[in-house]
Amino acid sequence: MTKKEDQENKLEDKENRFEKEQPLRHPMAAVSVDGGRIKINKQVYRILINKADALDVEILRRKYDPYLDQYDFLVGDISSEHLRLKGFYKDIVQTAIDRKERAIADYLIEYCNPGSAYFVLELISPVHRYSGKSQEKNAFHRKRYNKQNKNNFKNNFKKRRVHKTNFKKKSVAVQKGHGRKHAFVIKKRKDSK
Numbered sequence: 001m002t003k004k005e006d007q008e009n010k011l012e013d014k015e016n017r018f019e020k021e022q023p024l025r026h027p028m029a030a031v032s033v034d035g036g037r038i039k040i041n042k043q044v045y046r047i048l049i050n051k052a053d054a055l056d057v058e059i060l061r062r063k064y065d066p067y068l069d070q071y072d073f074l075v076g077d078i079s080s081e082h083l084r085l086k087g088f089y090k091d092i093v094q095t096a097i098d099r100k101e102r103a104i105a106d107y108l109i110e111y112c113n114p115g116s117a118y119f120v121l122e123l124i125s126p127v128h129r130y131s132g133k134s135q136e137k138n139a140f141h142r143k144r145y146n147k148q149n150k151n152n153f154k155n156n157f158k159k160r161r162v163h164k165t166n167f168k169k170k171s172v173a174v175q176k177g178h179g180r181k182h183a184f185v186i187k188k189r190k191d192s193k
Contacts, residue, residue: 029064031057038121040064045074045121054117059083070128073101075108077118086111 032039036047038055041064047055054076063083068074071087078084091101098106104120112118167189 024062026065026067028061029066031061031064033057037124041066041069043069043123043127044125046124047119048122049118049120051119052117054078054119056083072123072126073104074121074123075104075118076121077108077112077116079113079116 029041030039033055038045038047040060056078059078060076060083063076063085065085068085068087072090072093073088075086075088076083086107087099088101088104088107089095089099093100097103108118
């Protein structure tokens with residue numbers, strides 16, 4: 001055998017990891033489509049965008065992780081025959097800006113291949129709830145707590161008088177003129193009572 005044949009055999013022996021079926025690390029999701037809605041694991045989503053028919057039920061069943069149940073929006077993009085899912089929260093949720101609803105467009109522009117197929121799903125019947133009252137209540141408690149802390153910070157230190165140190169004013173000045181340009185004075189105190 002020649003070197004070329006050996007190299008070709010080695011290349012044939014190596015498997016392409018992307019063509020190989022990836023193992024499942026979670027149970028397969030129960031997915032059903034009904035018109036403009038899709039049900040995934042007892043959660044109902046509305047299909048907002050389905051560019052180039054990117055929404056494939058079988059691929060979604062395999063790739064959907066129960067971890068994604070916490071998000072209000074799901075974005076799925078297909079590149080190199082693989083589905084990538086990313087979750088986003090509503091804008092009212094206190095989280096990082098890149099995980100909010102308004103960052104979906106930026107995500108599609110920056111991280112997805114141009115012209116690739118993608119879909120956007122909005123959660124209609126969430127299991128989790130965000131209540132505005134609890135946020136207002138927390139804001140009230142934060143304000144109250146901050147006021148108390150400000151008062152405590154002001155009174156943390158006791159005011160103490162600084163006592164002036166009295167030196168005896170009897171001193172002798174000795175002047176030295178050694179050196180090129182600098183002259184300095186050394187004052188010595190007399191020890192007399």
